[in-house]
Amino acid sequence: MKRRDFLKTSAIAGAALSLNFDNLHAALSSNTIAVEKAPDMVAVMGGEPEVMLDKALEALGGISKYIKKGQKVVIKPNIGWDRTPELAGNTNPALVKALVKRCLDAGASKVTVFDHTCDNWQKCYDSSGIAAAVKEAGGIIMPGNDEKYYKPVDLPLGKNLKSTAIHEALIEADAWINVPVLKNHGGAKLTCAMKNYMGIVWDRRFFHQNDLQQCIADVCTWNKKPVLNIVDAYRIMHQNGPQGKSAADIATLKSLIISPNIVAIDTAALGLFNQVKKLEMEAVGHIGKGEEFKLGTTSLDKLTIKRIKI
């Protein structure tokens, strides 16, 4: 080995080590070098939303792995409908609240939350309990009701959707976290992490006109990917989605899945959903199309998944 190469390698190795103080610390204290690899996905069951979030983040190696000091962070829940939390039309407000707090604790300079709602945006923000939750946690709840808030972006990898207008909060953000709620969906069949992207764009009509499933995958190719996807499956809507009619559409699973891998997390969420209602993977076309775009994998057996029951 040449001296120069040796120096380079050791510098890289040094830098790599310095990134993971926890493991280094663990290795030093226990005097072993067996470093546990952080899982690709964590699934938690049986706790309250904030408890499950903390367990999951801990298993992933802490939120500071994803949110750095001084970053402008956007959290994108599903706030599509004028529904109370019990009816699970929207992401659980307790989860959003806890996540805003964790991001601020991690040193985020600001945490902004928004959604391009389907029902009247103020009613959605209020009924969902999310506006109040975000304010209590110290975040900013931003409107998404007007075309003015959306800025054009190119999607060079998209097949049908080549460009679209995305909410400016996301365009300006340093990092964003995608926080969908798991629901049945009349059009897309399932709404989870990938489908939640439809709330970051202004023009959804184009999606419906030009192969909904393809366009969902297309918008997910946007180069600014979420640092994490967190699926709220505390309550899921197993029928009459995405709006739901009554409590009969809801199943309380008290679950949460977290992963940076968007295709994998939707695949896993479908698995969870399938225990309540049968739904074929082929019907949820956008997941497969996402894999074709190499946005992630549907082969969960190739991933390290940590499952935690509380």
Add this chain to the structure above:
Amino acid sequence: MKQGALLKWSRVILAILFFLPITFFFVDFSDVLPDSLSRLLDFQIIPALLGGFIGILVLQAVLAFLFGRIYCSVLCPAGILQDIINRLFCIGKKKKKGSRRFLFRKPSNVLRYGLLAVTVILGVFGFTGLVMLLDPYSNFGRIATNLFRPVVMWGNNLIADLFMKMDNYSLYHVTVSTVTTVALVAAFTALLLFVIMVVFRGRLFCNTLCPVGSSLGLISRYSLFRITFDKAGCVQCGKCEYSCKAEAIDAKNMTVDASRCVTCFNCVSSCSKNGLAYKLNPIFKSNKQEALTDLSIDTSALKKPNGRRNFLTTTVAIAGSAPIVSALADNVSTEKEKEIKKWPPITPPGSLSLERFKDKCTACHLCVVQCPSHVLRPTGLEYGLDYLLRPRLAYIDSYCNYECTVCADVCPTDAIKPLTKEEKITTQVGIAKFMIDLCIVHTEKTDCGACSEHCPTQAVHMVPYEGTLTIPNVTEDLCIGCGGCESICPVRPVRAIVIKANTEHLFVDLPEEEEVKEVQIDDFGF
């Protein structure tokens, strides 16, 4: 304080107390003010007449008989608006010498009573279009809704954009979406008419075109309290005549036309010699001659139409024809669209039927302003003259919120009757008609389901189609015609699912409550 000044300033303060909240209510684009503010509008005479609120009508008649046309100078927002225009016009003009010099004119009795008679007769025969066009309150409503409100919204956007830069989202950007061409033309014409009339002739509108003014004039002619000359005190300086917006004071002959007096008290406040006062002076005591001259018809004017009358008729004609021109520009593109356009307009939930709504709505556009979904839009001539300017549910890009009853809560004429939440969610204003040959799922063989997604009752639900595809299906007995489906359907130019109005609203059963089943899972399933 002198009686005159006291009366005038009491009138001004009371007028402000009514005018400001009403105006704010009409420009309240973000629903900050409580809906109960609409109770202030209960005093409006035409809405009370059409709504059949006898108590209010009796109260107003008694008020006019006792004190004269208090309505015109305190309660009528269009009256106050004219006073404001007058005030603005006076800016920069010399104060002392009588900033506005009005002169006594003979009343246009043929015009005012003729128009009143035509309005009443048409109304009795079921055509309320004329009263809707002439009602001062509704004209004010249209001006505030379609002119003032957009200005306020643009102002809001400017400030909201500034705030946004500082990460403050207490104000937010809004889009003006409910101002239609016809509403804009109607509002602009009315405002222009007010401005021109006020600038040249003071409260001429109130004493010629206004059906409320003319009706109240018939009562106030005999009012107990009235402006009365004191022949001993009067020095015939003419100040009172110059100050009379109604052009009802003849200082030379020392007469006041009580039928045109709007009780603004400018005259008594302008008089420095106690030459006239507002006092109890029943007609049987006063000069009979005076009353008789008022009633005499100016026949010479009838034979030779003068410039003023021509001006009036022209303005009215322009006001009437402008919406026609704008409606002609609307061209129909396809056969399907033609057919759909023949469907009647969808009236708001609570209006009970198209006919009833047409009879009662004065197109004040308060519901248009207050609708949180911005789904109510003033209509052009596409549904005929008798639906002109009246609001309809237009599912262009929004729909009627499932449990919302705001339009009914604020409607001052009862054209939209108050509904309970339960009644609202079961009132069927129309039925979704699905046209499969236009549907994306059928034509493109791709998933869509936007309509079903937005359906609050799942009257529109997805059923298996080819392969993994599902296609919409409508259960008409569950559909309430809220337009969720139509508003979101991506197909153009004609949407694949469109609401067909019920001209008589129907009631549907509540969607059946499904039993809540406990779901227990112990595994992740992956």
